Amino acid sequence: MRELQRYLQELIDRVVYLQDIKGENWEGSVYLLEDLKQLKEKFFQIPEKECHHLLESYETRLKILEDRAARELTPYEIVKITRNPQRFTLLDILENVYDSYTELGGEGDINVDPAVICARAMISRRVGDKIYLHQVIVIGHEKGHGEEFRNGGSAKPWGNEKALRYMRVAETEGIPIHFYIFTPGAYPIEDYPGAAQQIARNLYFMSKLRVPTVAFISEGGSGGAEAIGLADIRLMASRGYYSVISPEGAAAIEGKVKEGERPPRELVEFCARQLKITAEDNLRLGTIDRIVPEPPLGARRNDYQFFKRLRYEMIRATDEVILRTKSLKAFRSYALRRKKEEENPPEDFDIHVRWDLSEVEIEKLLDLRSKKYRQMSRHVLGLTKCSFRNYVEKTQDVGLRLYHDFRYGVLKQSQKIIQRVMEDLSGEGAAFLRQLTEPLKTAYDLLSTRPKRPKARVLPVEEGLVDLPELYVSPLALEDRTVTCPNADTRGCPDIWVPDLYGEFCGVCPNCGYHFPLEYQWYLSNIFDAKSIKEFNENIASGNPLGFKGYDKKLALAKKKTGRNSAIITFQARIGGISLIVAMLIADFRQGTVGVAEGEKFIQACDRARITKRPFLAFVHTTGGIRIHEGTLGVIQMPRCTMAVREYIDAGGLYLVVYDNNSYAGPVASFLGCSPYQFAIRSTRIGFAGPRVIRETTGEDIPPDYHSAENALRRGHIQGIWDRRELRKKLYEALLTMGGKNLYYK
Template identity: 50%
Template sequence: MDIEKRIQELRDRLKYILDIFGPDENTNVIMLEAKLGEYVAREPGLSKQEAIRQLETLEELFRFLEKKLERELTPMNKVRIVRHPQRICLKDILENVYDNYTEIGGQDDYSIDPSMLIARAYITRRRGKKVHNQAVMVIGQEKGHGQEFRNGGSVKPWGNAKALHYMKVAETENIPIHTYIFTPGSYPIEDYPGAAQQIAKNLYEMAGLKVPIVAVISEGGSGGAEAIGLADTRIMMSHGYYSVISPEGAAAIEGRLRGGQRAEPKLIEHCAKQLKMTADDNRAMGFVDWKINEPELGARPEHYDFFRKLRKSVVSSTDEIVLNIRGMRFFRSLALRRHKGADVYVRWSLDSRAKERLLWTRYMKFRRMAQDAYLDKRHWFSRSSEWTSEFFSSLYSYFRYDLFGKQHKKVTELAEDVHAEMQVVVGRSSRYWKNVMSKLSFGKAKKDVDKAGLTSLSTWDDGALNSGKWQYVSPQAKLDRAVVCPNTAVHGCLDQWAPDLFGEWAGVCSFCGHHFPMEYQWYLHNIFDPGSIYEVFSEIESTNPLKFDGFDLKLDEAKRKTGHKCGCMTFEARIEGTSVMVAMFMGNQ
C-alpha cells in the first residue's frame, strides 16, 4: 500500500513535468518516464525490501532531475507553469498567507464576476502582550484550479469595476490593498465594449488612492494585469510572467494570423523569449521591485514554506511603504533598520501628510519606470525647462515633507509660500519661452479664454454641417462606390454612396448611427478650431525597449512611411474657444 502510494506520487510528479515540458522532447523527461515505467513493470516480482530500495533510488533520481529541469526552464515553460491547474491560486493564498478572511462582493458563482475575487483579510501581529489584527483589502484574479466559472482569470469589465469599487472602500477605511495578479489578460474587448475604458479608469483612480498598495504578480498578461497592478511595491514570483501581450498574441501578430488561427509552437516559443517576460527580465528593466523565489518547478498548494515566505514579503513590503513616507528620512531609515528581519508591529493607517507623500512617491516611481521606453531628442532647452520644473517640485517636496515634515503649521505655510513663489518664477520663464516658440512657429500667441465663455452654455453652430465644407475631406469620399453598413442585418440600413457617407455625413451611417473609421487627419482638422493646434513632445520617439527582434526595422519603416516619430500625437488646441490638451493615437496613417 505504502509503495503504491509513493508510486502514485511519482506518477503525479511526472504528469506535472510532462505538462510543463510536454512538447519539448527533453531527454531528462524521457528518462524519468522510462525509469518509472520500468520500475512499475518490475516491482511485482521484487521482494518488499528490494522494492523499497529501488523505489528510493528512483525517488532520488526524480529529485535530481527536477533540480536539473528547474535550471533548464524556458520562458514558455514558465508560462505553462503559471497556467497549470495545480498552480497556487488566490484562495490558497488567502487560506495560507492571511490569518483570517471574508470574501466580499459575492461568493463563487454568485459573485458579480467570479474571476475577480475580493476579500477583507487580516494579519495578526503581536507587540508585547498586545495582539493587533491588521485589516487588508485583498483583490485579485481567481483561477480556482481550473473551475470553469472562473473563466481562467479573464476578468470582464464589471469585474474590474468591482475591484475598483473595493479599492475605494479600502481608501475610506484607511487600510492597505494587496493585489494578486493571476490573469492571461482581461476578457477580449470585441465581446465587451468598454473593457479598455474600465482598465483606464482603474489606472487613473489607482494613481490617486491614498493607501499603500502592494501587488504580487504570478501571471501578468496585458491590460488585465494593469487593472489592479499600479502599486507602490510590485513583487514578482520567480516562475511568473509579466508581459504587454501573451506569447500567443505576439505570435499571431508576428505571423500575421487572423481570426483565431493558431500560431506555430516554435513561433510562440520565440515570442515568449523575445518579450522579456520573466521575473529576472522584469527586475532588470525596473518594472518590478523584487522577485520572490518559488520552489522547484513552481509553487503549488502543498508548498507551505512558500506561503510563509510570501506572507513575510507582503507584510514587510507594506511596512516599508508606510515607514518610507512617514516622518523624516533619517528616522525612517533608522526605523527600517531596526525592523529588518523581526516581525514588529507597524501601524498601517496614514495621516494626511503621509498620504500626500505616498501619492508623490508613487507618481515618481511610475515616471521613472517609463523613462527608458522612449527616445527624447528634444532640444536641450525644452528638456532643461522641464528639468527645471521637476527640480523645483522635488525641492518643494523636500521642504514640504522631509525638512519640515513634522513641524508646525507655520512652517508648512512658509513652504507653500516658497513653492508658490517658485511656481511664479518657473511659470514666468516657461511662459516666456512658450511665447517665443509660438511666435517662431505659429505666428500668434494664445489668447486667454474669458470666464464668461467657459461658464455660459454654448450654442450649437451647425454652419459647418450645412455648408458641407469640412476642413479636411476623407480620401474615402472620393471613391465612387457603395458602402455596406455592418449593422445592415440588424437595423436594415441601406447601402450608402461613399462620397455622401465619408463626406457630408462624416462617416456616420445615416440609418443606425454606426461610426465608420475615419483618418486621424479628419479629427485633427474638423474637431479643433482652425489654427489652434500647438503640438508638444513632437520630438519624442518610439523605441524598442524590449529589443524585440525585427521591431527596429518595423519602427523605421513606420516612421518613414508616416513622417511621425511616434504613433501618439499630443497637442494643445481649442474647441470653440475652450482650451484642451489632447493625446491622439494615429492608427490608420
C-alpha cells in the first residue's frame, strides 16, 4: 500500500510539473489532477487492486499528455523547465555524477556567496575490471530547490571572485575544471569587486587558464554565464537555455514596457522564439559544442539515468580536450568511436586517459582554445573570400608580421641590448674612476678660490605633443541660445551660452566641470594628430544573423543615419607622433551595442596592434551592452574579444580604455573591464546594469550617482578621471609612461 501511495504522489508531482510548464488549463490536465486528488482523499477506502488499476489508467492518460507536451514545446516553455524548482541543480550533480566531493569556500548558507559552489571532486571511470579516479575542481552556480539564500543561482561579484580563486587553485595543482552554469544572470551590484569588473577578470584569466576546462550549461543567463563559461568544450542540456537576456527582459525592451509592469505573455513568447535560446539553436549557431540529451520534458533531481549520461559526457569531453593536445591521429579515432556511442553510451570506457598535461601540451591547449573562440560566430559575417585573394592577404599579413618583427623586434632589441651594455660599462667605469679622482677633487675644491662647480641641471624633456592647428567645433555650437547645467541647483551654475559651451569650453561647464555629451566626431578631430586617421575594416557590416523580426528595418535606419556599417570604428592614428590603433564604439549606431561585426572588428584591430607593436586604445563613446538582437552570437563576443585582448597584453602591448557618456553591461564585463588601464572622462556613467534592472532584480533602490565615474574610481573599477579638454595630453602621457615592453617606440 505504501508503494501505491508513493506511486500516486509521483503522478501528482508529474501533473503539477506539467502544469508548471504548459499552464494550468492545458489540455484538461486540471481534471487529471482533480481525479488524482480525489483518489488521494479516499485512498484507503478503495481496494488495493482497484487502486492499482486506477493509477495505471491515470498514468496512461498522463503519458499521452506528456508526450504531446514534449512534442509541442515552445522556447519559452523550455525556459520554464529550466527554472522549475524540480529541476536538477549542481548539488544533485555533485551527489550523483561524482564519487565524492568536498565543498570549498562555504557550506550551505555559511558562505561567501551561496549562489556559487566550488568543490574538489573525484570522478571515476571503469576500464575493464579496473576503476580509475580523476580529480577535478567543480565550479558552478547552485540554484537550490527553493532555498532563498541561494539567490536563484545569481552570483554576486564576490561569488565570481571565489570562482576565480579556485580556478587559480586548479591551475596550481594542474587538474581539470568542470564548470556548471545554472544562472539567470549575475547579481547586478557594483559593490567591490563589482559585477562587471569581476566577470571581466574571470574571462581574462580563463582565456589562458593552463588546465583543461569543460562547461555544462543548463541555464545560461548572459554575462553571469560567461563568468565561468569560457571553456575548451561547452556542453548544453537539451532542455536548457542560453541567452543574451531573459525573454522577459527582451520583451520589456521591445515592448517599451513601463517599470513595474509585466510584459504581455505573447511578447515574451515571441522574444523567446526570436532570441534562439534553445540547445538546438545554439548548436546550430556554433556557440556550444554538444548537447547532452535529457528526458523529453527535462531532467529532474531524481533522473538517475540522466546523471549517468552526464557523467559519461563530462568524462568524454575532458578526454577529448586532453587528447586534442596530444596527437591528432589518436584523437580522430577516438572521436569517431565516440560518435557511434552517442545513442547508447556504454557503461565502461575502453581506454584510460590521464588528465594531466606537459608544458608543450598546455601550450597546444591554449592555442586550440584561442583558435576555437576566434572562429566562433565568424561564419555569419560571410567573410569567406576567393582563394587567390585569401592567399594575397595572408602573404601581406605574413609580410607585415615579418617586417615589424624585424624592424621593431630583432633590430630594436639588439640595439637595446647594446645600449644597455654600453650604459652598464660606462656606469661601471665612471664609478671606478670616481674612487680614484674623488680625493684629488675634494682637495682641489678646498684649496681653490674659484666658486664650486654648479650642480647638474635636469635637461627639459623634449615635448613631442604640439597643439592642433585648428580645433574642430561641434555643430551643436551653431545655435544662439543658452542651456542649463544639470548641477545648477546644487552648484549654482549660471546658464551657459551654447556657442561658448560647445566651442571654447569643449562642452564643459565652466563652473562645476560637468561634461555635456559631444558627438564622436569631436574626439576624432581633437584628440589625434591632424590628418593621421586611417580607417580599416569599414566594410565589415552588422547584420541580422538570427533573423529577428523587425530588426532589419532598425538596422537599415542606423546605417542610413550614421553612414556606417557597424557601431565600431577601427583606425590607425597618431598622437604626438606616436602611432596607435584605436577601436571606437559610437553612440549613434544602436547605442554602441556590440554584435558579431563589432566583435570581429575589435579583434582584428587588436591583432593589428599586436603585430605592428602599436599601443591599442579602446575609446568608448557609449556602449549599451551586447546587442540583444544577435542573441548568444553577441554574448560570445565577450570571451572572443577578451581572448584577443589577453593575447595582446601578454605580447607586451599597451591596452588603454577610455570611457565616455554611458558604458554598461557585456563589453564592460569583458574586453573593456579587463584592461589594467581604464580611465573615464568626467561625468561618465559606468556599470553593469542600469538603475531599472537593479531595482527590478534586487528590489532595492539605488542612489542617483551610483554609476558615476567618481564612484567607479572609489570602488577601484577605473584608474582615473580625465578632463575632456586635456584628453589629448593625458593620452600622450599614458602612451609614454604605461604599457609593456613590446611597443615599437620603447
